[in-house]
Amino acid sequence: MLRLCQSCGMPMSDKGLAPGREIGGSISPYYCHLCYDEGVFLQPEIRLSSMQHLVIHALQRNGWPKMVAWVATRHLPFLRRWR
Ligand SMILES: [Zn+2]
Numbered sequence: 698m699l700r701l702c703q704s705c706g707m708p709m710s711d712k713g714l715a716p717g718r719e720i721g722g723s724i725s726p727y728y729c730h731l732c733y734d735e736g737v738f739l740q741p742e743i744r745l746s747s748m749q750h751l752v753i754h755a756l757q758r759n760g761w762p763k764m765v766a767w768v769a770t771r772h773l774p775f776l777r778r779w780r
Contacts, residue, residue: 700726701776702714702727702728702729702731702732702776703727703728703776703777703778704727704728704729704732704733704738704748704776704777704778704779705729705731705732705748705751705752705755705773706752706769706770706772706773706776707729707752707755707756709729714729714730714731715729715730716728716729716730717729717730717731717732717733717734718730718733718734718735718736719735719736720735720736721736727777727778728778732778738778745773745774745779748770748773748779749770749773752766752769752770752773753766753767753769753770756769
C-alpha cells in the first residue's frame with residue numbers, strides 16, 4: 698500500500714522514502730525518515746510554505762518538471778502535520 702508522509706507528502710515505500718522512527722525504534726506510521734526520527738520532527742520550526750519549497754526542489758532533483766512538482770505539493774495543507 699502506498700502511504701504518503703504526513704509531513705512532506707512524499708511516498709513511503711520500499712522504493713520511496715523509509716519511514717521515520719518513534720522513540721524506542723518502532724516505525725512511525727505517519728512520517729518519513731527525512732521529516733521525523735526518534736519521535737520528533739527533524740525541522741520542528743519549518744513552516745508549510747518552506748516544506749512545499751523543499752519538496753518541489755527534491756522532486757525537481759528527481760527529474761520532475763517544476764510545474765508538476767508544484768502541483769504535487771498543493772495537498773500538503775491537508776496532511777496530518779499541517780491540518
Ligand atoms: Zn516526510
